[in-house]
Amino acid sequence: MTLRQALSTACALTLLTSLVGCGGDDAEGEEGSLTVLAAASLTDVYEALGQTFEDEQGVEVDFSFGSSTDLAEQAADGAPGDVLSTADETSMQIAEDAGVTGEVVTFATNVLVIVTPPDNPAGIETLDDLADTTWVRCADEVPCGRVALGVLEANAITSEPVSLEEDVRATLDKVISGEAEAGLVYASDAAAAGDDVTRIDIPGAEEQLTSYFAAPLEGTEDAGLTQAWLDLLTSEAGQHVLTDAGFGLP
Amino acid sequence: MRDPLGRPPALLMVPAAGAVLLLVVPLVAMVAATDLPGLPAQLRSEPLREALWLSVLTSTVAVLFCLVLGLPLAWVLARLEFRGRTLLRALVTVPLVLPPVVAGVALRTAFGRTGVIGEPLLELTGFAFPFTTWGVVLAHVFVSLPFVVISIEGAFRSADPDYDAAAATLGASRWTSFRRVTVPLALPGIAAGMILGWARSLGEFGATITFNGNYPGVTQTMPNLIYVTRQSDQDAALALSLVMLVVSVAVLLALRDRWLGTPGART
Numbered sequence: 147m148t149l150r151q152a153l154s155t156a157c158a159l160t161l162l163t164s165l166v167g168c169g170g171d172d173a174e175g176e177e178g179s180l181t182v183l184a185a186a187s188l189t190d191v192y193e194a195l196g197q198t199f200e201d202e203q204g205v206e207v208d209f210s211f212g213s214s215t216d217l218a219e220q221a222a223d224g225a226p227g228d229v230l231s232t233a234d235e236t237s238m239q240i241a242e243d244a245g246v247t248g249e250v251v252t253f254a255t256n257v258l259v260i261v262t263p264p265d266n267p268a269g270i271e272t273l274d275d276l277a278d279t280t281w282v283r284c285a286d287e288v289p290c291g292r293v294a295l296g297v298l299e300a301n302a303i304t305s306e307p308v309s310l311e312e313d314v315r316a317t318l319d320k321v322i323s324g325e326a327e328a329g330l331v332y333a334s335d336a337a338a339a340g341d342d343v344t345r346i347d348i349p350g351a352e353e354q355l356t357s358y359f360a361a362p363l364e365g366t367e368d369a370g371l372t373q374a375w376l377d378l379l380t381s382e383a384g385q386h387v388l389t390d391a392g393f394g395l396p
Numbered sequence: 397m398r399d400p401l402g403r404p405p406a407l408l409m410v411p412a413a414g415a416v417l418l419l420v421v422p423l424v425a426m427v428a429a430t431d432l433p434g435l436p437a438q439l440r441s442e443p444l445r446e447a448l449w450l451s452v453l454t455s456t457v458a459v460l461f462c463l464v465l466g467l468p469l470a471w472v473l474a475r476l477e478f479r480g481r482t483l484l485r486a487l488v489t490v491p492l493v494l495p496p497v498v499a500g501v502a503l504r505t506a507f508g509r510t511g512v513i514g515e516p517l518l519e520l521t522g523f524a525f526p527f528t529t530w531g532v533v534l535a536h537v538f539v540s541l542p543f544v545v546i547s548i549e550g551a552f553r554s555a556d557p558d559y560d561a562a563a564a565t566l567g568a569s570r571w572t573s574f575r576r577v578t579v580p581l582a583l584p585g586i587a588a589g590m591i592l593g594w595a596r597s598l599g600e601f602g603a604t605i606t607f608n609g610n611y612p613g614v615t616q617t618m619p620n621l622i623y624v625t626r627q628s629d630q631d632a633a634l635a636l637s638l639v640m641l642v643v644s645v646a647v648l649l650a651l652r653d654r655w656l657g658t659p660g661a662r663t
Contacts, residue, residue: 215627280527282609287628308527309609310616312624320609324510325526 179206180371181226183217185233186315187256187290188358190338191391192231198387199378205371213313214238214289221246221363228366229375231358234289238359247361253379254358255394256332258290258297258351261321261343268327273298273348277305281328282320285310289356290317294330296354318343332356337392357396423641430634438635446613447621448639454529454617455597458536459544462593465537466544467586471574473545474552475560485549492542499539500606507534508607531608532615536600540593547592551585552578591651598644 180199184192189211196207210217210227214237221230222244230247232238233256241247262270268279283298284291291310311317314331321329322342336345360379362372378384385395438444473485491499507514507525518524525531555578563573579586601619608615610624618640626633 213627219630285610285624285627287624307611308614309611310624311609312605312620312627316605316609319606323504323508325504325508325609 178204179208180228180368180375181208181210182229182231182375183210183212183221183225183227183363184229184231185214185217185358186211186313187233187332187334188231191334191388191393194387194391195378195384198383199375202378203371203374207375215240224365226365227363228368228372229360230363231360233358234292234356235359236289238361241361241363246364248364250359250361251376251380252357252396253360253384254388255355255396256334256358256392257355257394258293258330258348259333259336260328260346260348261318261331261336261339262328262346263321263324264341264344266344270328270346272346273301273303276303276307276328279327280308280325281305281330282309282311282317282326283307283330284314284317285312288313290314290330290332293354293356297330297348297351300350300353301348332392333394334392352394355394358393426634426641427638430638431631434631435635435638438632439639443612443616443621444636444639447616447618447636448643450529450532450613450616451598451618451640452643454532454536455594458533458540458597459590459594461533461537462541462544463586463590466541466589466593467548467579470545470548470552470589471578474549475557475578488545489542491539492546496539496600496602497606499603500535503535503538503603503607507531526607527609527611527615529614532604532617535603535607536597539600539603540596543596544589544593547589548582548586551582551589554585555581587651591648595644595648598640 182192182196189209192209192211196209199205199207210220214232214234217225217230218232218237218240221227221241224246230238230241232241238247238250242250260270260273260276262268268275270276270279283294286292286295290313308326309320311320311329314335317329318331318335318339320326321331322339333345336343360376362369362376366372379388389395469488473481473488494502504511504526506512507517509515509518509524509526514524514526525534559577559581560573563577564570568576599619600617601623604615604617605620605623610616610620612621618636622633622636622640625636
């Protein structure tokens with residue numbers, strides 16, 4: 147077998163791999179539908195709100211969940227969508243700078259907590275107990291990592307994590323799977339994980355809240371519907387769903 | 397245009413050109429988008445050197461494991477007749493079609509701290525794969541081994557087994573004929589398989605980050621570094637991608653010239 151034959155086999159197989167790997171859903175703006183680009187940490191709460199919205203308005207809500215930075219860049223590049231919702235100000239700024247957003251609202255906050263597997267095998271009670279355990283947090287480059295860094299510095303914690311995860315759900319995943327003995331995630335993630343984790347509050351963490359932002363996108367096809375979604379977020383019903391899911395209110 | 401076989405048909409040439417464009421344009425566009433004057437500063441950054449070294453190291457160690465384990469398996473699949481061979485071949489190529497994240501989850505359920513093998517291993521030795529460089533190598537071997545096995549098996553199959561038979565009539569044991577006849581005949585295919593495996597390891601991202609996380613100098617390979625950098629600094633991520641592209645192309649070209657010259661068509 148020559149290199150060429152080997153490579154062609156490999157190419158065919160690689161193509162197959164990538165096909166299996168991608169499951170694209172088009173965010174086509176069909177009539178009577180709303181497309182919301184939202185930070186991954188909003189997944190559960192937005193799906194619940196989406197159900198309410200569909201019942202009330204009789205339209206379909208499509209979500210595209212991902213990292214705030216990714217989504218903001220897609221929006222800045224003209225990705226189809228009606229609402230952009232990010233987990234930090236920096237990424238919303240990317241879309242604002244590109245001039246693709248309308249008025250930005252702050253609708254929720256989140257606080258950092260420690261989570262451990264349900265039985266808390268390392269017996270962690272405070273941030274100090276993280277020393278010499280297998281613990282994880284988000285990478286410095288992503289919003290939850292910047293918050294974690296701030297909280298750790300404020301508490302003069304010098305112990306090092308075993309991994310700097312790419313996003314908060316990956317951090318949570320390492321704890322739920324039992325690979326890590328502790329992780330720093332948002333209160334809403336701890337709430338979403340339910341009995342799969344034990345939550346430990348960090349005194350003083352509320353000094354370093356992270357805020358959630360939402361804005362209409364310029365490309366929206368139905369400004370009224372888009373505004374209805376933003377109104378839902380700040381309505382009493384919407385805020386109730388958010389606090390139930392572990393978020394704080396601005 | 398004196399090709400005795402006639403003119404190359406447009407039905408082949410046009411799609412072929414399309415394929416070249418599809419593969420080359422994104423790479424050229426990426427190079428064009430890179431902030432070249434800022435590149436030297438990126439190259440001197442500690443995270444880049446650590447990640448690049450780790451990537452090259454883990455990919456190289458992984459491909460050596462692939463050779464030690466994959467060459468015998470390829471021989472078994474190519475040269476032995478037994479029931480269930482087709483099934484076995486299908487099984488060992490499954491990681492090829494697994495989305496990398498699924499590969500990471502699979503590795504975790506086997507080798508994680510609470511995994512089928514990982515838990516007894518941790519109790520016996522105090523060692524666990526996740527979050528270690530060995531974990532990265534394990535993930536690389538898992539995703540690359542099928543490439544290596546398939547390539548080498550193909551090479552063994554295209555080498556005429558009559559040579560083995562001839563060696564046997566001259567008194568060679570099966571081990572001797574494997575070593576002196578089968579392997580030398582299949583050498584280009586073996587080298588191609590190893591290079592494919594190495595390249596696959598170098599680009600491995602999903603399984604590594606799912607199974608091992610991401611920590612500079614320990615588990616942060618180039619793809620991991622590029623991924624997390626992209627979250628905050630696009631220009632730096634582009635520069636890192638360019639470095640990775642250059643290293644990959646350089647190594648592939650160097651190895652190709654050295655070991656993979658196809659007869660009569662040296663470039």
